[in-house]
Amino acid sequence: MNIMKAFRRGYFLVNKNIKMVPIIYIVNLAVATILTIPMFATLNRSLGARAVREKMIQNFDYDWWSTFRLGANSFEKTIRPSLSSGFGTLFDNLQLLLNGKFTSFGIWILVFGVAYLLLAAFMNGGVIGIYADEKRPFTVSRFFSNSGFYFHHFFALLFAVVILFFVVYKFISPAIFGIINGFSRNWMSDRAVWFVNLAGYLVLLFIIAFINMIFDYAKIILVVEKKKSSWLCIWLGFKFSVKHFTETIGLYFLLAAVGLGLVLVFGLAQTFVQPTQIVMLVIVITIQQIFIFLKIGLRLDFYGAQMALYQQDQSTVRKLRKV
Amino acid sequence: MKQRLFFISFFILIIAGISGAGDYNCEKVVSYTMNVSLDPGTKIVTGKEILTWKNPSDKPVSEMYFHAYLNAFKNSSSTFSKESYYGGSSSFLNRREKEWGYLDVKSIKGQSGGLFSDVDFKKSFEYVHPDDDNASDETVFKITLPTPVPPGKTAAFEIEFESKLPAKAPRTGFKNNYFFVAQWFPKVGVLIDGKWNCHQFHRSSEFFADYGDYDVSITVPKKYVVGASGVMTDSTENENGTATYRFQQECIHDFAWTAYQDYKVATRMFENSELPKVKMRLLYQPTHKKYVDDFFDATANTLKHYGLWYIPYPYPQITIIDAAYRSSAGGMEYPTLFTSGARWLSAPGTLWQRALTMHECGHQFWYGLVGDNEFENAWMDEGFNSYSDARCLMASYGNDLASKTYLSGNGFGIPIAFPYAPIDPRLKRIARYGHTFRLDSMNKFDWQFASHESYRANAYGKGSAMLWTLEGFLGEELFAKIMKTYATRFEFKHPVPQDFFNVVNEFAPQPMDWFFDQMFNGSGVLDYAVTKISSRPVLKEKGLYTKDGKTEYHSGDEKQKSEQFESTVLLQRLGDMKMPVDVKITFETGETVNQVWDGKELSKTLRFVRNSKILRADIDPERKLFLDINYTNNGLFRQKSSFAALRWANSWLYWLQHLLEVAAFFS
Numbered sequence A: 001m002n003i004m005k006a007f008r009r010g011y012f013l014v015n016k017n018i019k020m021v022p023i024i025y026i027v028n029l030a031v032a033t034i035l036t037i038p039m040f041a042t043l044n045r046s047l048g049a050r051a052v053r054e055k056m057i058q059n060f061d062y063d064w065w066s067t068f069r070l071g072a073n074s075f076e077k078t079i080r081p082s083l084s085s086g087f088g089t090l091f092d093n094l095q096l097l098l099n100g101k102f103t104s105f106g107i108w109i110l111v112f113g114v115a116y117l118l119l120a121a122f123m124n125g126g127v128i129g130i131y132a133d134e135k136r137p138f139t140v141s142r143f144f145s146n147s148g149f150y151f152h153h154f155f156a157l158l159f160a161v162v163i164l165f166f167v168v169y170k171f172i173s174p175a176i177f178g179i180i181n182g183f184s185r186n187w188m189s190d191r192a193v194w195f196v197n198l199a200g201y202l203v204l205l206f207i208i209a210f211i212n213m214i215f216d217y218a219k220i221i222l223v224v225e226k227k228k229s230s231w232l233c234i235w236l237g238f239k240f241s242v243k244h245f246t247e248t249i250g251l252y253f254l255l256a257a258v259g260l261g262l263v264l265v266f267g268l269a270q271t272f273v274q275p276t277q278i279v280m281l282v283i284v285i286t287i288q289q290i291f292i293f294l295k296i297g298l299r300l301d302f303y304g305a306q307m308a309l310y311q312q313d314q315s316t317v318r319k320l321r322k323v
Numbered sequence B: 001m002k003q004r005l006f007f008i009s010f011f012i013l014i015i016a017g018i019s020g021a022g023d024y025n026c027e028k029v030v031s032y033t034m035n036v037s038l039d040p041g042t043k044i045v046t047g048k049e050i051l052t053w054k055n056p057s058d059k060p061v062s063e064m065y066f067h068a069y070l071n072a073f074k075n076s077s078s079t080f081s082k083e084s085y086y087g088g089s090s091s092f093l094n095r096r097e098k099e100w101g102y103l104d105v106k107s108i109k110g111q112s113g114g115l116f117s118d119v120d121f122k123k124s125f126e127y128v129h130p131d132d133d134n135a136s137d138e139t140v141f142k143i144t145l146p147t148p149v150p151p152g153k154t155a156a157f158e159i160e161f162e163s164k165l166p167a168k169a170p171r172t173g174f175k176n177n178y179f180f181v182a183q184w185f186p187k188v189g190v191l192i193d194g195k196w197n198c199h200q201f202h203r204s205s206e207f208f209a210d211y212g213d214y215d216v217s218i219t220v221p222k223k224y225v226v227g228a229s230g231v232m233t234d235s236t237e238n239e240n241g242t243a244t245y246r247f248q249q250e251c252i253h254d255f256a257w258t259a260y261q262d263y264k265v266a267t268r269m270f271e272n273s274e275l276p277k278v279k280m281r282l283l284y285q286p287t288h289k290k291y292v293d294d295f296f297d298a299t300a301n302t303l304k305h306y307g308l309w310y311i312p313y314p315y316p317q318i319t320i321i322d323a324a325y326r327s328s329a330g331g332m333e334y335p336t337l338f339t340s341g342a343r344w345l346s347a348p349g350t351l352w353q354r355a356l357t358m359h360e361c362g363h364q365f366w367y368g369l370v371g372d373n374e375f376e377n378a379w380m381d382e383g384f385n386s387y388s389d390a391r392c393l394m395a396s397y398g399n400d401l402a403s404k405t406y407l408s409g410n411g412f413g414i415p416i417a418f419p420y421a422p423i424d425p426r427l428k429r430i431a432r433y434g435h436t437f438r439l440d441s442m443n444k445f446d447w448q449f450a451s452h453e454s455y456r457a458n459a460y461g462k463g464s465a466m467l468w469t470l471e472g473f474l475g476e477e478l479f480a481k482i483m484k485t486y487a488t489r490f491e492f493k494h495p496v497p498q499d500f501f502n503v504v505n506e507f508a509p510q511p512m513d514w515f516f517d518q519m520f521n522g523s524g525v526l527d528y529a530v531t532k533i534s535s536r537p538v539l540k541e542k543g544l545y546t547k548d549g550k551t552e553y554h555s556g557d558e559k560q561k562s563e564q565f566e567s568t569v570l571l572q573r574l575g576d577m578k579m580p581v582d583v584k585i586t587f588e589t590g591e592t593v594n595q596v597w598d599g600k601e602l603s604k605t606l607r608f609v610r611n612s613k614i615l616r617a618d619i620d621p622e623r624k625l626f627l628d629i630n631y632t633n634n635g636l637f638r639q640k641s642s643f644a645a646l647r648w649a650n651s652w653l654y655w656l657q658h659l660l661e662v663a664a665f666f667s
């Protein structure tokens, strides 16, 4: 089994069926726009005629914000200084993966997040179904019929993963940091305490990634092997991930590294372009939307590449059996 | 060794007596000579104190009041513990037996040969609670004198005490083998107009004491590095593996010290052609080497700006302590010594660490030299200092940046600064506390505010905003004179609010009592707004007009050379505080009109007829009135533009799109 081979094959699969990316992208944009319209209206009420709009065109005006947030309701409270930074915007979200505080942006954001999660689970069936049968040409109807076909299985997997992550955030993470805090509480060096916590986060990150990976393979096995039981597939996904640990985790982190690279490149790009005029705003919007598009593409690439890894292994097994 | 110490102290006292008398223009009410030693194992400081106290009043005094601050950390029944717990902060109470602290006065006697030679005061020793009805609080005690101390006469007391340091208590205590020793010895209260001003230890309050001389010999294990108020005048290595360091300083009103094996030490000189030289001694944590320059730079900038703006720092040395991580000692001021702090990882471009150093160093002036009563008028040091440190920060470094520490907590955190979200240092505290300005008036004792936050809002936020507003209203130059005069006049004194108001009135072109009445005694919320703005073509003559008995019809279609517009601007006073405000009207031609509205009515409509429409209207366009709790509503354009809203709505959309994709991670 070869990680690079799987990686390349994943790229090939995404590219060959590239039309799936805009479909998911449009769903993403549509869901986000539903909340952005009232947000724009609120901002426009606060900034449209006020003189402070001039400052808010140049920079994020801390003074305006300290007044605005006092009057802000529900999701309007999520306007904050970090939105002024390409990194801040993304780090706010990546932080959620590690701290699990999904209600921190308020109930409406959570509701929309969950709704999108269900939509994503639905479309995963389409994505993996298409990749599993890539010799047939891509059609939109095939994509959606696959989505519908696998949804009850994928919904069951989603249910399981939510329970697992609940355990991770509610019990495992506090346990890890409870232990760390227990022995490092009285350390004198802030640097040493920092690094031991970093180690804790790396462990947590690994656990999160590993669970995520098991469920990726569970979905892939379910579709590729046409299994009837999603619960069995979780077991098979786990077995496969552990049996080929270095390959599975290696591929996973290679893909994650690409994601991190995207975050860094696009975060940096936005620190150089400030949308203080309409032209600049158009450029910024373009950069941002390309990033979201690539981010979705990368999510599909996880399925493509991991499926390729799985199929490589299966073909070796089959060859061996024939011999 | 003892003989040698005695000889040296005698010698130094003579020298100090000769050279010091003229250097500090301070009324010395107290003199403390202490011999103390720290046992790092038991966390106990054992000490002997000779207190000489001069009755500064014109009345005889028959009782003496003392602070025993460390008893605040003795149990959950102290006023401090109760105020913390019922104020919603109970973390202090989670401690084991060895982590509580106390001050035990073992004996208190009249000094031999003095006014009360060998009188044992332990018999009349009694804990009292002048601020509340908490009979369990042991932070103030009094003794009764056999005969009164006559006005101007001196009484001397010999006190033996044991100070058990608490673990990580506010501003004092130990962490492992790190010791920050503050509010630690029996300390006499302040006699004002023949009455004792000696408050208990409160959660929301700092301290108050008289000026005098301190001569403290501190014995610690040899390997410890010691920092203390004053200047080290002697050090001796003892045979039992300890060392004794002697620190002395005239004309200070408190004494704090610290001992820790792992301190790194650096010293630099502060030099400025117009100011006296000061030795800056920094004790820093081993992981904070990269901040050494910042500590010195911020300290030097403070000594320079405060020195030139207000009064020169008169002492030969200043000691900067980079307090140990999670020791609760960071960010506090003591005469000639202050604690700052740092984190080994910080976001480039943010100023918090230098700002903290500046603030605490700034207290050398507002608290150290101008010795207000922190129990009763916290704004006179915190407000003055917040105003001054923001000024100093701007003069030295410019704007700060907004930042966020990701995954913060548990000692972790990745700090990121946002370069496109600058913060004007003048506004930082107002932005933080402005919304609580309505809760209390400033004229309260620290522990009487509605909440700890309201205490901070009034002491730091409103106090500094008031000074910025006065500066804006009276002009920078005049206000600089006021501040300098006030500082000079009340150096080494205990000013009260009226003293400052009097200096303002002395210089202001008109008495400013109307301002202080609203601001200091009232709830002092100021909020002016432009709420409506419009331009309409001037109404043309249309209809039937009778002139000289003849009625004629005007159609309204008559051509004019240029169209005229009537513009109206509605100004509103939304707060209860009244103040004259500048109003600036800008027309589309670029023409501007500046007016002053007395701000007394609830609203005022301005009307203008011009051949162009109005562009915008601004109240207080130069932002002089920092007390305005909502500056956002001060300026209004006639025409809307959605670009700013679009810009930020787009940033938000992008964030949300990404967030949705993060949610999809779990799918």
Ligand SMILES: [Zn+2]
Pocket (backbone or CB within 6 Å): B359, B363, B381, B382, B385
């Ligand atoms: Zn302060």
